[in-house]
Amino acid sequence: MTLTALIVGLAMCGQGNKALEYFYEMQIRGVKPDAITFVGVLVACSHAGLVEERISHFNLMSEKYGIRPNIEHYGCLVDILGRAGRIAKAEELIKNMPMALDHFVLGGLLGACRIHGNLEAAERAAQQLLELLPDNGGSYVILWNRYSSSRKWKKVKRIRELMAERNIKKPPGCMLIKVDGVVHEFVKAGFVPNKSVVLFDMDEEEKETALNLHTEKLAITFGLVNPMPGVPIRIVKNLRVCNDCYTATNIITKVYNRETIVTDRNRFHHFKNGSCSCKDLW
Numbered sequence: 001m002t003l004t005a006l007i008v009g010l011a012m013c014g015q016g017n018k019a020l021e022y023f024y025e026m027q028i029r030g031v032k033p034d035a036i037t038f039v040g041v042l043v044a045c046s047h048a049g050l051v052e053e054r055i056s057h058f059n060l061m062s063e064k065y066g067i068r069p070n071i072e073h074y075g076c077l078v079d080i081l082g083r084a085g086r087i088a089k090a091e092e093l094i095k096n097m098p099m100a101l102d103h104f105v106l107g108g109l110l111g112a113c114r115i116h117g118n119l120e121a122a123e124r125a126a127q128q129l130l131e132l133l134p135d136n137g138g139s140y141v142i143l144w145n146r147y148s149s150s151r152k153w154k155k156v157k158r159i160r161e162l163m164a165e166r167n168i169k170k171p172p173g174c175m176l177i178k179v180d181g182v183v184h185e186f187v188k189a190g191f192v193p194n195k196s197v198v199l200f201d202m203d204e205e206e207k208e209t210a211l212n213l214h215t216e217k218l219a220i221t222f223g224l225v226n227p228m229p230g231v232p233i234r235i236v237k238n239l240r241v242c243n244d245c246y247t248a249t250n251i252i253t254k255v256y257n258r259e260t261i262v263t264d265r266n267r268f269h270h271f272k273n274g275s276c277s278c279k280d281l282w
Contacts, residue, residue: 003031008040013268014277016048035067042076047267047278051084071097075104082112087121103133110142111266122146137168174238175215179226186215186222216245220252220260232259240265250274 003026010019023041026033033041038061045054058077061067074097081090090109094101106129113122122142129139140163147155163169175186216237223233241249241264253260254274262269270277 004034004037004040007037007044011040011044011047014047014270014279016044016046016050019044020048020050020053033065033067035061035070035073038067039072039076042073042080046076046080046083049083049279051080051086054080071099071102071105074099075102075108078105079108079112082109083115085112085116087112087116087118091121091124101128101132103129103136106132107138110139114142114145117146117149119146119150134166135168137163137170140168141170171238173215175219176236177219177223178234179223179228184219184222186218214242214245216241216262217248220249223260224252224256224258232261234261235263237262237264241269246276250276 003022006022007019007026010016010022019040023033023037023044026037038057041057042054045051045057054077058069058073061069061073074093078090078093081087081093087109090112094105094109097105106125109125110122110129113119113125123146126139126143129136133139140159144156144159147153147159172187177184177186216235219235220233223235241262246269249260249262249269249271251274252258253271257273260271262271267278
């Protein structure tokens with residue numbers, strides 16, 4: 001149980017290689033892993049970018065330990081195939097799964113489509129997710145994002161109309177930062193912003209203004225103007241970090257030499273000296 005907790009915890013914090021070291025230690029000691037252990041192992045492989053190793057561990061579950069893969073294990077495998085750009089292979093795996101789909105699996109595929117800009121696959125996955133969870137605002141927002149970055153404004157308008165018809169609301173971004181023992185909250189519905197992540201048809205200057213007011217940047221700026229030598233900036237966000245804020249945070253930590261730890265809806269990001277613990281595999 002202790003080794004499993006270590007493996008899962010390290011995997012969630014982006015320390016994939018360290019998590020796998022403990023898994024190999026478990027095997028050397030003769031400790032039998034369970035289904036939860038393998039969820040941690042598969043997540044670790046995903047965060048470390050180890051595609052072939054993850055497939056190998058997925059097969060090891062049933063072949064050596066007699067553990068039947070469940071929906072979480074399939075979701076992990078879909079996630080890493082997608083992150084590696086093997087979208088078609090991920091879709092094929094989903095089609096051949098021996099159990100019903102759930103939002104976890106489709107969410108992993110949608111995340112991969114976001115990374116690789118595969119609009120066609122994103123539409124297919126989002127449609128399935130909308131059929132599964134018609135009130136899930138995240139599915140609408142992902143499609144909205146994809147259409148806006150591709151400048152398909154008519155489809156963006158249609159998604160907005162559907163959300164209004166079905167009373168689906170996008171939750172506002174919220175960021176928490178603790179400074180001197182006090183928690184501060186930021187809410188806001190030389191660096192060049194990635195303007196493709198803006199969700200409306202704006203001119204270039206309006207896009208830059210919108211992006212500069214994202215809650216991550218506001219919270220990090222607040223942390224920088226309240227210097228605490230040797231203490232990392234720690235912030236928590238209720239939504240997934242966007243591409244633009246992720247890139248900005250990498251640059252900020254390099255320029256200002258200030259470690260920053262961001263916990264978003266999906267995982268931990270430990271930014272240091274211009275790079276993140278997730279190795280851009282998020």
